[in-house]
Amino acid sequence: MAKQKKKGKWITKLLIAVIMTYLLLIVLQLMGDVYSKLTFTHKIPISKEWNLIVVNRWNEIPEDYSVELVELSNGQRVDSRIYPYLQEMFDAARAEGVYPIVREGYRTEEEQQETLDEKIQAYIKEGYSRSRAEKTAKEWVALPGTSEHQLGIAVDINADKSKCSNEEVYAWLAENAYKYGFTLRYPLGKQEITGTSYEPWHYRYVGVKAAQEIYEKGICLEEYIDKHFTSLYNINE
Ligand SMILES: [Zn+2]
Numbered sequence: 202m203a204k205q206k207k208k209g210k211w212i213t214k215l216l217i218a219v220i221m222t223y224l225l226l227i228v229l230q231l232m233g234d235v236y237s238k239l240t241f242t243h244k245i246p247i248s249k250e251w252n253l254i255v256v257n258r259w260n261e262i263p264e265d266y267s268v269e270l271v272e273l274s275n276g277q278r279v280d281s282r283i284y285p286y287l288q289e290m291f292d293a294a295r296a297e298g299v300y301p302i303v304r305e306g307y308r309t310e311e312e313q314q315e316t317l318d319e320k321i322q323a324y325i326k327e328g329y330s331r332s333r334a335e336k337t338a339k340e341w342v343a344l345p346g347t348s349e350h351q352l353g354i355a356v357d358i359n360a361d362k363s364k365c366s367n368e369e370v371y372a373w374l375a376e377n378a379y380k381y382g383f384t385l386r387y388p389l390g391k392q393e394i395t396g397t398s399y400e401p402w403h404y405r406y407v408g409v410k411a412a413q414e415i416y417e418k419g420i421c422l423e424e425y426i427d428k429h430f431t432s433l434y435n436i437n438e
Pocket residue numbers: 305350355356357403404
């Protein structure tokens with residue numbers, strides 16, 4: 202009887218220890234999350250590699266950045282450096298019965314302003330107040346100077362609707378774009394880091410190495426840069 206009691210006590214102690222360890226791990230995890238949120242810096246150093254330059258609402262296009270454009274058959278333009286990879290990716294999609302098109306490629310600063318104004322007007326038409334329309338539009342459209350489209354290495358991809366649906370194109374891209382060096386730039390759940398809502402159509406060329414790691418780890422470009430490069434710099438902002 203005494204032995205039974207002792208055994209019971211021992212199990213209780215063990216259980217308490219396990220529960221305490223578990224709780225401690227949860228607390229540590231929460232602290233880690235809060236810490237990384239507090240310390241994540243939105244300001245990212247300008248990469249010397251053109252394909253890894255980060256442009257978002259906190260990081261403007263570098264002043265010395267220049268583009269060399271090629272025109273696509275539908276009149277959209279992209280930087281010539283990404284053209285072969287884009288072509289290769291589209292060929293691969295078509296071979297699998299998916300028909301993507303570039304709906305938006307390069308945009309000038311003025312065109313970016315027009316895009317933003319149009320979006321604001323659209324929300325006002327829907328009945329939004331001016332300030333709410335502006336706020337909502339800015340969640341979807343970048344301010345001039347902070348749009349990746351001005352880099353010429355980002356594209357909005359839709360479907361050739363006569364042949365397939367947008368959803369089919371988005372699904373194909375989500376699984377395959379990284380093989381050609383393109384990354385889903387604004388994934389779900391990363392809005393606080395990218396500054397932009399989920400956009401299944403917006404792809405950015407970063408090169409195969411970066412695209413593959415971003416894809417495999419389920420991270421976004423900012424996190425990739427933060428992981429690989431920011432430790433090399435001294436950032437105070
Ligand atoms: Zn876009």
